[in-house]
Amino acid sequence: MNLPGESSAHQAWTDPEFRQTLRTGARRAHETGQADTASVDVLRRSGLLGMTVSTDHGGWGWDAAAANTVIEGVAVDNPSIAIMLYLHCAVVARIETYGTEEQKKHWLPRVARHGQLAASAWSEPGSSADKRSLSTDARRDDTAAWRIKGGKTFSTSATVADFFLVLVQLPATCETAHTAEPAYGGSDQALFLVDADAPGVHVPPAPLDMAGMRGSATGMVQFQDVTVTDRDMLCSGGATTEAIQLPHRLGLTLGAVSVGLAQAASDTALRHARDRGLLEDGRFRQQLALTEVAVRSARAAVGELTAGPAHDRVLRAYCVKVSTSTTSQTVCGTVRGFLGSSGYLHAHEINRISQDADAVMHMGPPTHLCLDLIATRLSSARPSGA
């Protein structure tokens, strides 16, 4: 794991003041349904937005394993901020891998030095999880620029993001070779980098009124004839489906958020047991131990993703997304039982944690799509020993 961690800036995510701001913000945002300004501010100032940016472009040069560790730690205190950070790192990784030198020089120092936040605008009302039926398109105009037109939804960080990575449909003539990898997205699509304040980009100020991850500024984005050029295109053709899959190839995973959520639920149970003097009660001891086993197993699965071999990492990443999100939901259920009626009060934090844990299952690729992608890979793989 490439985690320098020597300087105090690199330890920002373990700083007690940083953590307290995130914890307080998580509670506030869950009540209001608005992104918590103080939490977003400390995230920008922490330097963490640049943790995976290469040192050449002013970042810390951390790898996916280190990023997963930080994202898990942030998720313990504020899962909404953790998904914002995860999706931001996924955009950074795509720029690092697919960007031209000009694009890297333009976008990455803004992230690393100025705390700019990236968001992905891919999902649309009515588009399925595999993103194969998009209505947002990019068409050439008379000046050979592109015009992006369409509406996106469920874009995490939308209301506070500085720029978007936008997935669009290209005209049929632009189709290029299909990737051999079973993936999602299409080779007749492209990814463009678009400034949030570019003419024609409209973000309704109110985020979606979601059940969980209520502080994640997840909202809609309208692209009304937004003019971009080839220099703003990150990739097209088969590279689009590869770029969509990139976090899984690197081992950067939303599973880290689920582990953080499971840890937060388990911590809640331990605090309750301590406060009520239940630590010597045999029934509670067993339940507590089971949640610890579940959290540690999920963390090990996330760790193994980057430590293990690269050749089947994508398959393992889909498995980890499903297993960790299921684990966090199971741990939340166990802890709710453990807490009894006191946990049923609206204000009890286990309710926020549970709703946040449910949200991860719906995030891309959601469970049903992961299972499809796993089955596709299994059916094309040779049985071991054959």
Ligand SMILES: Cc1cc2nc3c(=O)[nH]c(=O)nc-3n(C[C@H](O)[C@H](O)[C@H](O)COP(=O)(O)OP(=O)(O)OC[C@H]3O[C@@H](n4cnc5c(N)ncnc54)[C@H](O)[C@@H]3O)c2cc1C
């Ligand atoms: C908290 C949160 C944050 C998000 N952040 C972003 C973001 O930053 N950017 C972005 O672009 N999107 C984001 N999304 C959107 C997310 O990627 C989509 O919700 C996801 O892709 C699922 O799409 P869908 O709801 O259209 O699912 P659909 O594919 O329409 O599926 C809906 C339901 O149909 C059933 N179903 C469909 N197909 C199958 C199948 N083959 N097998 C079994 N059941 C099936 C399942 O029950 C499924 O849950 C976010 C969502 C959430 C909840």
